[in-house]
Amino acid sequence: MADVFIDHKFIGTVAQPTEFVQNLIADRRAGKVQSSVNVQYDADTDNVYVEIAKGRSVRPLIVVKNGKPLLTPQHVDQLKSGETQWFELLKQGVIEFIDAAEEEMALVAIEEQDLTPEHTHLEISSIDILGIITALVPFGDYNQGARLLQGAKNQKQAMGFYAANYFVRMDMDTSILHYPQRPIVTTLLYDVLEYDKHPSGMNVTIAVMSYKGYNMEDAIVVNKGSIQRGFARSTYFRPTKAEELRYSGGLMDEISIPDKETRGYRSEEDYRFLEEDGIIGVESKVAEGDVVIGKTSPPRFLSGVDEYNLVTNYRRESSVSLKHGEKGTVDFIMLTENDEGNKLVQVRLRDDRTPEIGDKFISRHGQKGVIATIVPAADMPFSANGITPDILFSPHGIPSRMTVGHLIELVGGKVGALSARRIDGTMFNNENERDIREELATYGFQEDGTEVMYNGETGEELQVKIYLGNMYYLRLKHMVANKLQSRARGPIQLLTRQPTEGKAKEGGLRLGEMEKDTFVAHGASLLLKERFDSDKAIVPVCERSGLVGFYDGRKNNRAMSSIHGDESEMHNVEISYAFKLFLDELISLGIYPKIGVKRRF
Amino acid sequence: MLPPSIKKEVETYVKENKLTAAKAKKAQETVEREYTYGKVDAGEAVGTIAAESIGEPGTQMTLDTFHFAGVSEMNVTMGLPRLIEVLDARKTISTEMMEVYLHAPYKEGQDIKKIAEKIKETSFREYIKEVNIDVLEAVMTIALDSEKMALVDASPDKLVKILAKSAKGVSFKADGNTIIAKSTSKSDTLKEIYLLKEKIKSIYINGVKGISMVLPVKRDEEFLLVTAGTNYKSILKIDGVDTARTITNNLYEIEALLGIEAARQAIINEIEKVLDNQGIDIDVRHVLLVADTMTMTGKVLGISRYGIVKEKQSVLARASFETPLKHVFSAAMHGELDPLNSVIENVMMNQPVPLGTGIPKLVMKK
Known part of the structure; x- marks a missing residue:
């Protein structure tokens, strides 16, 4: 006697749970019960769970009876000719959707030849064991698992043609690749996903060789000629926005060119791009500090109407300007309302991004690297046919990572380019590597994909043959232009007087605890002091009370302590401002930190 | 000199x-x-260098527990967790174990099983073959495992004596190879017998308390016993144990029995054992410094806020490590004076630290 639950609500009992479940599944296959119903018999707890709720993830499988799949070649032919459809097969019970619970009772074969009478289901395709992105890796079944996942992870960060309406969108931090291409070496998923309509990489000629040590540690060497011909060029979009917020008392922000009486008025120069409506004109070329949207806000604290009934009517400047290191061209402006009905102005900036040293690229096998140098086309090595590669990839990246798929894609790409066809690299079901290589030989190339190459600078023949072919490379959204930053002096925080943090605020790079320890270990005591000088302060300390004093404006700015006043014996002491704050904090806790001062000499 | x-x-x-x-x-x-x-130069930051020398390779250590070489079915905590345990001088460690060296004839492997069985703590559970309860009479009949008893020279009569001592309100009687237990109280006897069944299983019978497993191991032509659990003092009292070489991995037992110098050496050995096991090569002098620091007060102190950090002189140094408020408050209550003569306080105040180039001072001619 097993309890039956529908959506985890107790509904009744059945005498023969196994039979009950089998009947229910049979009814579902026969179309008497909806196809989205799933059922599970848990023998451990002796419960039957029937699931009808929405929100379960289900997946389709081919039903197997007596070791034979119900899906026959006739079905496939009919599907191809359009005689029958997917949902027709579902109705016939050839295919069924199974959820995680019902899967517990199923034995699923991945390949048809693995089927035994015990099997209940068959995967529709063996690549079903992979995710959508992972299945995009060609010849991925030749790769080490970890690399496959990395390749998939990084593909998500690739630039491409992410949306056809990108020019009216206000997405944050996006890029559009100028000349995206379809990959020569594809997988089944590229057709399913209609990848050709939104590709995200380019087919490049790649040579596996080192170049003066520039491509050590995963770096890549790029042909300058390729870049000049448009390789991996992209446009970067960054929207900024301003809202007219409403405040209490009927006051509100105003988007306009601030007038000169405004508090915090910058300079006329800074507002030069603004048009009459206070918004920048399209196609203006702006750089750091330029105002994009002019805005003023009402005063922060309303100081009431005073005696003489003169309303102190100053407004605060709160324009939106470009942050440190930003530049671009105004691309698109949108005027709308936000959820509360306030005026919302969005200005999108565009910036051309030519590949430069430090930009990140990746093949589909998790082989990522940054550009280390850009070499003039004339200095690149060339093959006997006069082919100069676009990218030089270091051979040291291969052995330890075991990305054999990377190497096979390279020959595959070469054959695909020569035969003007696309190579199928679908995992577990790809074109035979040997066949590909034999085909390569028919085009008059070395069967192993290598070629004789010549030094681009001297014209001498290279001592070894170079593995040369075509691959699909992706440009990732991590670009130095967005990250490069340095500082010698700059803004500090108000509270601690220490440098600000982060690129947008022109911040410093923190010398942390462990870095400090290295100075200590070297005994570089004075260097350490100098490094931590950023918030140094000279404060007057009273010898009698041991407290940090203050400068009394009424007494000619004399330093004195709060206890002894004019009788204080003040001495200037150099300490870090953070330590002064710490002492203040102790005082706030009711602790009296007494500093003992002593002459240094 | x-x-x-x-x-x-x-x-x-x-x-x-x-x-x-x-x-x-x-x-x-x-x-x-x-x-x-x-000799080390004056002003060399030996502590920081030791910390970095141990800390950097420590980042590469695996968190795995390895199977102890040659010992089956025994997991010993090694690697980073064990290192942390030693350095923190934890009172309870995750795998306590001893290496018991033996004199002849056990050394040659003779009667090794017997001495192993003698050391191992056994409870009554292990001597039971079968328990039967007569519900009507409220009588429990315990069939004993004679093979097991022979190993430790136990007889049913001896067991009855031990049982009688620890279980009150029940009468035990030996009958051949079985023990018959009867409740002496008048009411609720059946329930009591049921409870008794579980209770008597954990009664201590034989062996050294705290030793839950003993495994004879052959190492370099010599037999020794590796135990799970430790009881250094009691083990050393057993005949046939080589007291000079027998060792435990519990620092506090060593400290209590052999003194602080032995504890220092034990710390060094335990750290070296972990480092060797991980294939990490660190100059011993760094380890020596750590062990010295941990034992210099005369008792074993861990590198934690309850251990050596607590012993630091400077209020600011203690406050900068962990739980700053606690230290600041106690310093305020006791009116502590911070002489500002170590590294961290001077970093906080942005003064030259008294190390390396921070040591030489200008002296004015009077």
């Missing part, structure tokens, strides 16, 4: 080799020079 022991060594060398006076002097000078050269 030279410590007495080295001085003596030089002198005996001179005597043994009958060196001339000039040569003897030269030898003396050379040794002195090398000795001075080998």
Whole structure:
């Protein structure tokens, strides 16, 4: 006697749970019960769970009876000719959707030849064991698992043609690749996903060789000629926005060119791009500090109407300007309302991004690297046919990572380019590597994909043959232009007087605890002091009370302590401002930190 | 200049080799020079260097627990968790174990099983073959495992004595190879017998308390016992145990029994064991410094806020490590004075730290 639950609500009992479940599944296959119903018999707890709720993830499988799949070649032919459809097969019970619970009772074969009478289901395709992105890796079944996942992870960060309406969108931090291409070496998923309509990489000629040590540690060497011909060029979009917020008392922000009486008025120069409506004109070329949207806000604290009934009517400047290191061209402006009905102005900036040293690229096998140098086309090595590669990839990246798929894609790409066809690299079901290589030989190339190459600078023949072919490379959204930053002096925080943090605020790079320890270990005591000088302060300390004093404006700015006043014996002491704050904090806790001062000499 | 022991060594060398006076002097000078050269310079940040030297390779250590070499079915905590345990000087460690060395004849493997069984803590559970409860009579009949009993020279009568001592309100009677238990109270006897069944299983019968497993191991032509659980004091009292070499991995037991110097050596050995196991090569002197610091107060202190950090003189140094408020408040209550003479306080105040280039000072001519 097993309890039956529908959506985890107790509904009744059945005498023969196994039979009950089998009947229910049979009814579902026969179309008497909806196809989205799933059922599970848990023998451990002796419960039957029937699931009808929405929100379960289900997946389709081919039903197997007596070791034979119900899906026959006739079905496939009919599907191809359009005689029958997917949902027709579902109705016939050839295919069924199974959820995680019902899967517990199923034995699923991945390949048809693995089927035994015990099997209940068959995967529709063996690549079903992979995710959508992972299945995009060609010849991925030749790769080490970890690399496959990395390749998939990084593909998500690739630039491409992410949306056809990108020019009216206000997405944050996006890029559009100028000349995206379809990959020569594809997988089944590229057709399913209609990848050709939104590709995200380019087919490049790649040579596996080192170049003066520039491509050590995963770096890549790029042909300058390729870049000049448009390789991996992209446009970067960054929207900024301003809202007219409403405040209490009927006051509100105003988007306009601030007038000169405004508090915090910058300079006329800074507002030069603004048009009459206070918004920048399209196609203006702006750089750091330029105002994009002019805005003023009402005063922060309303100081009431005073005696003489003169309303102190100053407004605060709160324009939106470009942050440190930003530049671009105004691309698109949108005027709308936000959820509360306030005026919302969005200005999108565009910036051309030519590949430069430090930009990140990746093949589909998790082989990522940054550009280390850009070499003039004339200095690149060339093959006997006069082919100069676009990218030089270091051979040291291969052995330890075991990305054999990377190497096979390279020959595959070469054959695909020569035969003007696309190579199928679908995992577990790809074109035979040997066949590909034999085909390569028919085009008059070395069967192993290598070629004789010549030094681009001297014209001498290279001592070894170079593995040369075509691959699909992706440009990732991590670009130095967005990250490069340095500082010698700059803004500090108000509270601690220490440098600000982060690129947008022109911040410093923190010398942390462990870095400090290295100075200590070297005994570089004075260097350490100098490094931590950023918030140094000279404060007057009273010898009698041991407290940090203050400068009394009424007494000619004399330093004195709060206890002894004019009788204080003040001495200037150099300490870090953070330590002064710490002492203040102790005082706030009711602790009296007494500093003992002593002459240094 | 030279410590007495080295001085003596030089002198005996001179005597043994009958060196001339000039040569003897030269030898003396050379040794002195090398000795001075080998000394750490004043102001060298030995502590920081030791910390970095152990800490950096420590990041590469795996968190795995390895199976102890040659011992089956025994997991020993090694690697980073064990290192942290030693350095923190934890009172309870995750795998306590001992290596019990033996004298002849056990050393050669003779009767090794017997002594192993003698050491292992056994409870009554292990001698039971079968338990039957007569519900009507409220009588429990326990069939004993004679093989097991023979190993430790136990007889049913002996067991009855032990049982009678620890279980009150029940009468036990030996009958051949079985023990019959009967409740002496009048009411609720059946329930009591049921409870008794579970209770008597955990009654201590034989062996050294705290030793839950004993495994005989052959190492370098010699048999020894590796135990799970430790009880250093009791083990050393057992006949046939080589007291000179038998060791536990519990620092506090060593400290209590053999003193602080032994505990220091034990810390060094335990750290080295972990480092060797991980294939990490660290100069011993770093480890020595750590062990010295942990034991310099005369008791084992861990590198934690309850251990050596608590012993620090400076309020600011203690406050900068962990739980700052606690230290600041207690300092305020006791009116502590911070002489500001170590590293961290001076970093906080942005003053030169008293190390390396921070040591030399300008002296004004009076």
